[in-house]
Amino acid sequence: MGRSPCCEKAHTNKGAWTKEEDQRLINYIRAHGEGCWRSLPKAAGLQRCGKSCRLRWINYLRPDLKRGNFTEEEDELIIKLHSLLGNKWSVIAGRLPGRTDNEIKNYWNTHIKRKLISRGIDPQTHRPLNAAAISTTTSAVNTTISTTATKNISMDFRNNIDQKPNIIIATSSSYDETKCNSGTTEETKPLEIVPQKSSQVMINLELSIGLPLHTDHISSAESTASYNFLAAAASPPQMVAPPAAEMVGKTVCLCWQIGFQSGGQCRGNCKNTSGFYRYC
């Protein structure tokens, strides 16, 4: 399908924004709110493309933006989220209040990439640089597992946050509590990260892939991959072990379900009986 240009290029300014332009944009949005970016420039008296206005507002002028350097905690959270989500900057930004996708993307490219490389970690795969060749084999195995049987796959980062996670495959069928509604990308809950006693943070991301064949239990065609990891920057490496009881109760769970989207909203039953939260 054809598309018209987003704006008339002939009479639009480009490049850095002036203070006056900023003020005009702020004033307009304060008075009329966000939205309708296409018509905003004209209404606000700006000779700018609507996209440019939107970007300027989102990345720079929004009042809830947190300026300043990233903290060590934010660094580690970005690394963890990137290892799970890849270059989904907007999703990652959604987990970091006051930070924008553009800011995180820039920070990733200029700081974190180098930081990971200096640690001997491949920034793209989050595996040791010398293990890149193995990664494709491993992912192929995981794909086979997740599409043929009901298994719980955990990636445990507690050993060392800088190393590839331990992958734990369990065949337990007591996973009805992991059920999550399909097509639930509309509503997002803030990610809860509860500091642990030992200043650790545990995040549990669940990936569910499958067809909703049964209503009561996860079907045999469904599989669940759980990614458990600790942002344990302050803690020494430790042996892999099941999470302690007090940790389970504070675990945060992100649940991603890939399936047919029905357009329905998340029904909000994302907290299971173990006190886990899911992000649907």
Add this chain to the structure above:
DNA sequence: AAGACTACCAACCGCACGCTT
């Protein structure tokens, strides 16, 4: 002091998606 180099980040660009007509 000045030119070269590097790092940073705001802004741009093209594309994809969802919704409406």
Add this chain to the structure above:
DNA sequence: AAAGCGTGCGGTTGGTAGTCT
């Protein structure tokens, strides 16, 4: 069903400030 529109996303670029030689 197809076309058009509005918006959001991710990759890339270009200007500028800081550092090095």
